[in-house]
Amino acid sequence: MAKISINLATGSLQKEEIIVGIDLGTTNSLVAFINPDKNPQVINDTGKGVLVPSVVHFNAQGDAIVGNEAKAFLITDPANTIFSVKRLLGRSYKDVAGHQDTFSYKIIDDETEALVKIRAGGKFYTPIELSAQILKELKARAEHALKTPVNRAVITVPAYFNDSQRQATRDAGRLAGIDVLRIVNEPTAASLAYGLGLDPNQQKTIAVYDLGGGTFDVSILSIQNGIFEVLSTNGNTFLGGDDFDRAIVHYWIEKNRLDTHILQEDNALMQSLRLQAEAAKKALSNQNLYNEKLGDIWCTIDKQTFESLIAPKVTETIDSCAQALRDARLSITDIDEVVLVGGSTRTPYVKQQVAEFFGREPHDQINPDEVVALGAAIQADILAGNRSDILLLDVTPLSLGIETMGGLMDIIIPRNAKVPTKAGRQYTTSVDGQVNMKISVFQGERDLVAENRKLAEFELKGIPAMPAGLPKIDINFLLNADGILTVQAIELRSGVKQEIDVKPSYGLTDETVEKMLIDSITYAKSDVAQRMLIEARSEGEQLVYTAERFIEKHGSYLSTEEISKTRKHIEALRTALQQPEKDEILKRTDELNEYTRPFAERVMDVAVSAAMKGKSIDRE
Incomplete structure (x- = not known):
């Protein structure tokens, strides 16, 4: 006898899977789905309310508490309670430096373009990890309410979100065990909720x-x-x-x-x-x-x-x-x-x-708190193929990106992007005087390029020799309607340019694509942990290099004790870099940063003072 599953929450026949719409908000987040009557509906799991406050609290054991329960800790334990994390997604410290006093928790300042990290309970977290905690809570509530696995979703972002912020949102979804089918602009979702479009x-x-x-x-x-x-x-x-x-x-x-x-x-x-x-x-x-x-x-x-x-x-x-x-x-x-x-x-x-x-x-x-999530659910329904009156444009089946420091995959065109499409990012050199840059193009969803499929490799030659970080190299991906990918690299200061054409989906069966997608979710946690360790090491190594160079060049402005203490901090960081402990590396990086920050200001003051007197000092 065949068994038929009934969804107790809706009284309808059980589906294998429901694709949901998620509004990941600055203040509150919520999740919606298309109900059996074909209407979008927000989820209120066991009367906890529709809105899940976008607040994450870490208790003494390091466990995350999310939502309403976490909100109470904004008063009793503000240093370990993170709110408004959406503002930090895909951002560097320089982006939020002027707003540090808005946050009651510690944002790590390394005075670089590196993405921000948040310290809570002695550990370091990225906005991606914190957003994943909120998404996990939404996923759990949806699964509990619908009595159905929820593994796929459409997530909304503001229209002004840049590529880095959109990719961070995708990564947060993946870390939460969600396959993000599409990132949709919030105004588009709101319009869909009103039937516009x-x-x-x-x-x-x-x-x-x-x-x-x-x-x-x-x-x-x-x-x-x-x-x-x-x-x-x-x-x-x-x-x-x-x-x-x-x-x-x-x-x-x-x-x-x-x-x-x-x-x-x-x-x-x-x-x-x-x-x-x-x-x-x-x-x-x-x-x-x-x-x-x-x-x-x-x-x-x-x-x-x-x-x-x-x-x-x-x-x-x-x-x-x-x-x-x-x-x-x-x-x-x-x-x-x-x-x-x-x-x-x-x-x-x-x-x-x-x-x-x-x-x-x-x-x-429509309730203005719910309109974006309801629109996201409609978009999810379109992607599920349940609306025959709406034409779905061709999309790219797997993400396309390049290899960056430490063998990491940096996605430039995310999977499910409409075809034709174009996207680009800016990169720079990591070594002084670097004149060539190898660009390796990969396809796949894993954080390490070793787990993805290599498509092509070429070299951008003739970059003018400059200090690390000064060259500006735009890497652009253009994917045309025939599925041909053109990768272009150009150094903006000199105009040096190189490009190559590849066919990304050639030779991939549906089963291979599906396996790559399943693997990306299965190994999301370990992949992200590995990515964060590699990023922490890269950042730490860069800081060791910069600090040693600073002592060589500007040691005359420091006391013997300051030089000695700086070297001790450098050695402590060097030792940490040999260990597989991300938090220890970040802790030592933070300590070296904190100790040496006044030195750069001192050198700057001397430079300004000398310039005022008509003198000059050596420049880097």
Whole structure:
């Protein structure tokens, strides 16, 4: 007798697999699927709520706690509780240097273009690992609610995310045990949720206004023949509902004449005030006065005062809308639809200002917290082939990339990218005076090139001899409709150029592709661990080289003790580099960085002082 599985959650016949849509947000994340009635639906697992706060806490044992349970630790243990990790995805320290005070946890500063790392509980984490923890929680909730394995997903990102940030999002999915079928722009997903773009005959220009907890962006999209094109995007990655909360907190501090110095020391009180301000903001969407007490502090504010406090920030967002229109070379009359996304668009004043600017009522019928995830679920349904009315363009079956230091695979065109497509990245040299660069092209999903399929290799010759890090080498991949890949390398300062054509999918059976994909998920954890160890070693070796060179060149500006201590730190790092312990290498790298940072500033001060006197010192 054949057994038929029934999904107890939905009452429908059990499917082998469901492809879900995931909105990986700065403040909150959520997951959606297409229900048996063919409608997109968000998942609320066992009444925990639809929204999973994008917060990760590490306890004393180093175990990760994610979501609602982790949120409480923002007050009690802020140093080991990570929030807003999306802002750090695919970013170097230089990208976030001006915003370090926004985070209560330690971001490692190595003053290079290397991607940021976060220290919590004595360990070092990348934003990819932390995002993977959030995705694992979403995966677990979806599987529990649907009683079905969830191994494949569409994940959304802001339209302004660059290639590095998109790849980091893919890597986070893979580390969480999810095959990321497509990275979709959030404004595209929101438009799909409203049915915009599902009709192939529809031609529209849409403005998507997305104001979340920590970020704001506006995107102007053109839809033709079911294809979404981002005409322009504008915004501020450090503007959102959190600023509304902060404005209320500052208002209460002034009204209650609170000592700002005491508040700076009292992290718990500041967090409590912030949470009270958040409650006030939400309440003022439906009432005219908020009046509560926090200990001896009166937390009172009326709607008119609140709106006057947030007006400058809302005006900033409207200015961004005007700039986005200018960038797209369009006027307000060219916009056919306006879509609201993000919880902060619930504030009536925000909605009113958007409507006034665009001269039309925006779409806000769908919950603005859920609209992106619901659109991602629709995109997942399209990819699953369940919508026969929508044509799926050809996609590349496996990722294409090049080999970088330590035998790592750096993906340039991710799998499932639409064909034809083009993408590129910029690289530099790692050794002083390097004049040639070997470029090896690979196809596959594993982190080490040794596990992937080599397609071609060529050499870029004649790079001008310069110090390491100075040459700028663009490597571009162009994949045409016939599946021919052209790889081009060009050194921008000199114009030296080389290119090669390869056919990436030649000789690969469907079974081989499938095995490569399964292996990439099976070995994701060990692959990422290996990648991180190699990256830590590369970074450590580079720092040893730089520090020794600095002593040789500028030793006269250092005391004997400083030189001695620097050498001790270098030796400690050298010893760590021989061990397979990533955290130990990063710890020693961090210590050497911290100790030597003032030296570079000292040399710079001397250089500036000498220049002011009309003298000069040796340059590197």
